Amino acid sequence: MERYIAIADTISAWFGKVFAWSIMVMTFAVGYEVFVRYLLRDPTSWAFDISYMMYGTLFMMAGAYTLSRDGHVRGDFVYRLWKPKTRATVELILYFIFFFPGVLALVIAGWKYSSRSWRYYEVSVMSPANVPIFQFKTVIVVAGLLLVIQGIAQVFRCIICMRTGVWLKPKEDVEEMEDVLLKQHEHEVLKHSSEAVDAMKPKEDRKDV
Amino acid sequence: MSDPVIAVLMLGVFILVILLGFPIAFTLMAMGVAFGYYAYYDPERMSSLFDNRIFDLLVNQTYSVMANDVLTAVPLFLFMGYIVERANIVDRLFHTLNIAARRLPGSMAIAALATCAMFATATGIIGAVVTLMGLLAFPAMLKARYDTSFAAGVICAGGCLGILIPPSIMLIVYAATSNVSIVKLYAGAMFPGLLLAGLYMAYVMVRAWLNPSLAPKPKASEVEDIGKMQVVMMVITSFFPLAFLILSVLGAILAGLATPSEAASVGALGGMFLAIAYRVAAVLKGEATATWAKPGSVLAKDWWAEAIGVGATIVLGLYTIYVIIFQVARNIAVGDPISLEGGLFGGPFIAVIVSLVLGFAVVLMGDQISFLGRFKPKKEAARAMMVFAGKGASVGALFGLAYLALMHSGFEDRVSSRLSWWSLDIGFYVGAVAWFAWRTLERSVLSESVYLTVRTSAMVCWLFVGSWTFSSVFSYLGGEELISEFVISMELSPIAFLIMAQLIIFLLGWPLEWSEIIIIFVPIFLPLLPVFGVDPLFFGILIALNLQTSFLTPPMAMAAYYLKGVSPPHVQLMQIFKGVMPFLSMIILAMVIIYMVPGIALWLPEQIYGK
Numbered sequence: 001m002e003r004y005i006a007i008a009d010t011i012s013a014w015f016g017k018v019f020a021w022s023i024m025v026m027t028f029a030v031g032y033e034v035f036v037r038y039l040l041r042d043p044t045s046w047a048f049d050i051s052y053m054m055y056g057t058l059f060m061m062a063g064a065y066t067l068s069r070d071g072h073v074r075g076d077f078v079y080r081l082w083k084p085k086t087r088a089t090v091e092l093i094l095y096f097i098f099f100f101p102g103v104l105a106l107v108i109a110g111w112k113y114s115s116r117s118w119r120y121y122e123v124s125v126m127s128p129a130n131v132p133i134f135q136f137k138t139v140i141v142v143a144g145l146l147l148v149i150q151g152i153a154q155v156f157r158c159i160i161c162m163r164t165g166v167w168l169k170p171k172e173d174v175e176e177m178e179d180v181l182l183k184q185h186e187h188e189v190l191k192h193s194s195e196a197v198d199a200m201k202p203k204e205d206r207k208d209v
Numbered sequence: 210m211s212d213p214v215i216a217v218l219m220l221g222v223f224i225l226v227i228l229l230g231f232p233i234a235f236t237l238m239a240m241g242v243a244f245g246y247y248a249y250y251d252p253e254r255m256s257s258l259f260d261n262r263i264f265d266l267l268v269n270q271t272y273s274v275m276a277n278d279v280l281t282a283v284p285l286f287l288f289m290g291y292i293v294e295r296a297n298i299v300d301r302l303f304h305t306l307n308i309a310a311r312r313l314p315g316s317m318a319i320a321a322l323a324t325c326a327m328f329a330t331a332t333g334i335i336g337a338v339v340t341l342m343g344l345l346a347f348p349a350m351l352k353a354r355y356d357t358s359f360a361a362g363v364i365c366a367g368g369c370l371g372i373l374i375p376p377s378i379m380l381i382v383y384a385a386t387s388n389v390s391i392v393k394l395y396a397g398a399m400f401p402g403l404l405l406a407g408l409y410m411a412y413v414m415v416r417a418w419l420n421p422s423l424a425p426k427p428k429a430s431e432v433e434d435i436g437k438m439q440v441v442m443m444v445i446t447s448f449f450p451l452a453f454l455i456l457s458v459l460g461a462i463l464a465g466l467a468t469p470s471e472a473a474s475v476g477a478l479g480g481m482f483l484a485i486a487y488r489v490a491a492v493l494k495g496e497a498t499a500t501w502a503k504p505g506s507v508l509a510k511d512w513w514a515e516a517i518g519v520g521a522t523i524v525l526g527l528y529t530i531y532v533i534i535f536q537v538a539r540n541i542a543v544g545d546p547i548s549l550e551g552g553l554f555g556g557p558f559i560a561v562i563v564s565l566v567l568g569f570a571v572v573l574m575g576d577q578i579s580f581l582g583r584f585k586p587k588k589e590a591a592r593a594m595m596v597f598a599g600k601g602a603s604v605g606a607l608f609g610l611a612y613l614a615l616m617h618s619g620f621e622d623r624v625s626s627r628l629s630w631w632s633l634d635i636g637f638y639v640g641a642v643a644w645f646a647w648r649t650l651e652r653s654v655l656s657e658s659v660y661l662t663v664r665t666s667a668m669v670c671w672l673f674v675g676s677w678t679f680s681s682v683f684s685y686l687g688g689e690e691l692i693s694e695f696v697i698s699m700e701l702s703p704i705a706f707l708i709m710a711q712l713i714i715f716l717l718g719w720p721l722e723w724s725e726i727i728i729i730f731v732p733i734f735l736p737l738l739p740v741f742g743v744d745p746l747f748f749g750i751l752i753a754l755n756l757q758t759s760f761l762t763p764p765m766a767m768a769a770y771y772l773k774g775v776s777p778p779h780v781q782l783m784q785i786f787k788g789v790m791p792f793l794s795m796i797i798l799a800m801v802i803i804y805m806v807p808g809i810a811l812w813l814p815e816q817i818y819g820k
Binding site for chain 1: 285477
């Protein structure tokens with residue numbers, strides 16, 4: 001199980017991070033469009049298509065990556081008061097009611113939708129540049145499949161947590177500035193009031209604080 | 210059960226499920242699919258289990274989120290925010306403003322408030338602003354014997370301004386849910402944002418003036434003795450770049466020049482430029498280290514690249530000054546459009562040749578001729594940077610030459626534009642700038658910003674995927690109508706409706722975050738607005754004001770928790786809440802003022818875009 005979780009995390013993170021770089025493509029494409037349109041009065045016909053395709057791809061592909069890092073917003077004002085074991089039990093049930101049906105529906109519907117588009121190599125109607133969009137519609141299927149893979153990993157996480165009482169964390173990754181600072185600060189408080197802590201705790205225990 | 214009752218059941222179940230803490234985006238999607246399967250169930254279309262129109266609806270809604278032209282601005286603005294957040298701009302900004310404001314009552318609080326407001330505007334990330342300022346300005350204020358509650362309130366309230374003052378992500382999200390034009394929303398939020406910031410400032414000054422013990426004046430020994438000119442210089446280097454970035458993004462949108470996503474991408478590029486500029490300055494001053502700036506990192510065999518780099522830099526610098534003085538001045542004075550060709554003298558290739566001559570002259574003869582020697586970089590870091598620029602320029606020039614040859618050799622059958630003659634020059638300078646930027650920008654800052662951008666965008670946009678599916682099923686079942694009829698049957702006056710709506714949003718802000726409220730709950734009110742004659746633009750501004758409170762009110766006062774997390778142990782959560790209270794009443798005061806004088810919100814959009 002741990003193995004599967006690690007593999008799923010890696011796959012999600014890999015897809016999420018690779019497609020994350022489309023933000024750079026998007027920035028430069030739209031930046032170029034601004035330059036040629038407002039300074040040279042010679043707009044491109046493709047920049048708009050690129051911008052929404054990059055945007056759509058990046059957020060869809062990152063759905064599973066965000067899930068693995070617990071980044072999807074939840075109404076957690078009751079949830080946060082529970083013990084990890086209770087959380088895991090509730091979440092395990094909810095994954096089967098509220099996660100898999102929706103995501104599987106997305107995969108199936110997306111499959112129909114994109115295969116129809118592949119049949120005649122659909123192009124965008126937003127601009128005259130004939131930018132192909134059948135690959136863009138395929139993103140729905142891929143994103144859904146990634147979510148299924150990651151969802152199974154999350155289910156395994158719940159099971160492990162129910163057994164051991166500890167939530168299995170994903171590998172270290174970039175974190176929001178506030179989380180980094182909060183952690184650093186915690187560290188420092190512990191360090192500065194070290195006399196009291198040292199007296200009670202052997203040093204090895206504090207490694208993972 | 211009739212369909213509308215099912216719809217109400219759907220909403221009820223959803224609210225219960227939120228309490229359980231499952232990721233909301235997927236809850237919405239699954240519930241939309243399940244109830245939609247019931248709603249669209251058609252006994253004649255049961256050839257397979259999946260023969261139901263709900264699947265078409267789901268995928269169509271997903272695709273319309275993916276191809277939404279308003280939401281494209283979300284990742285771009287987030288990206289700009291993360292880059293600015295990680296570029297070490299904020300501590301210099303606070304330090305500078307603190308010195309500049311030292312004569313005002315409660316000067317440090319004013320400086321903290323201004324820094325918070327600017328930083329929150331540029332990044333839009335409230336958690337980061339509050340924690341950073343909590344580590345930077347909060348201890349400084351406590352050390353200056355400021356009242357703990359007072360100082361805490363300033364930082365929490367100031368950090369939340371980012372969701373109101375444009376370019377805020379929240380307003381983009383509201384625009385996508387309500388179909389109000391985003392540029393109009395930005396124009397409408399300008400003055401209310403300034404009003405609220407102004408109210409905060411006024412409050413701080415009046416309190417500090419009435420009760421000096423809250424914010425004691427710094428002793429003469431504690432104030433750094435810095436000359437006026439130096440203060441001006443500090444303001445120019447640390448305040449103006451960020452202000453310029455914000456103003457150019459906003460100006461471009463408000464002047465109708467660019468769409469939000471265009472302005473956002475310019476902002477992201479500007480953010481990268483700022484990050485590079487601050488980094489280069491820090492490395493040159495020796496405040497930061499970089500592997501490429503260590504002694505001995507410039508190899509002797511790279512002298513040619515150094516020469517090319519020096520030349521390219523000098524010409525680019527001169528050209529920038531020329532453009533600023535002549536082109537921009539003419540643009541402002543006469544209204545001539547900025548034309549690129551008018552800005553380049555001579556013909557193609559001249560600029561490259563001038564660069565090469567200048568560069569080699571400086572490097573080879575700089576030691577003999579003192580005038581040229583002045584331009585020769587002396588520090589190891591500066592020389593390394595020149596080598597980057599030179600190498601980039603060489604590669605770029607090669608590409609430019611190849612393109613030129615291709616376009617003018619008859620191989621390509623196209624009519625080559627006038628611009629294609631410039632491709633050598635373009636390649637040369639673009640290469641120089643690009644390689645320079647790539648090597649000097651801290652790579653970890655870039656990749657961290659990219660990854661965080663993608664995670665936050667996924668969070669916001671998947672919520673849209675779920676919510677649009679959910680709400681179309683909800684209104685198909687007739688839930689929306691039922692709510693409308695119910696509210697209309699209450700026979701409220703418009704003002705009572707407005708107060709009720711804002712009160713509900715205020716209460717929802719206690720347990721929920723802004724993204725959930727805007728994407729899921731605000732759409733319930735939107736169809737009611739025309740009934741009561743409320744302008745959705747005006748409503749959006751009130752919500753933006755209102756939602757600041759969602760960060761400040763317990764039990765889910767994220768801003769207060771962030772501040773508590775980074776403050777010294779003796780600061781108590783209750784003290785922070787106590788300090789936040791007056792600012793909460795300022796927010797409500799601002800809402801009342803804007804309700805009484807709607808022109809504050811509506812005047813600017815009408816001026817710019819007409820009614």
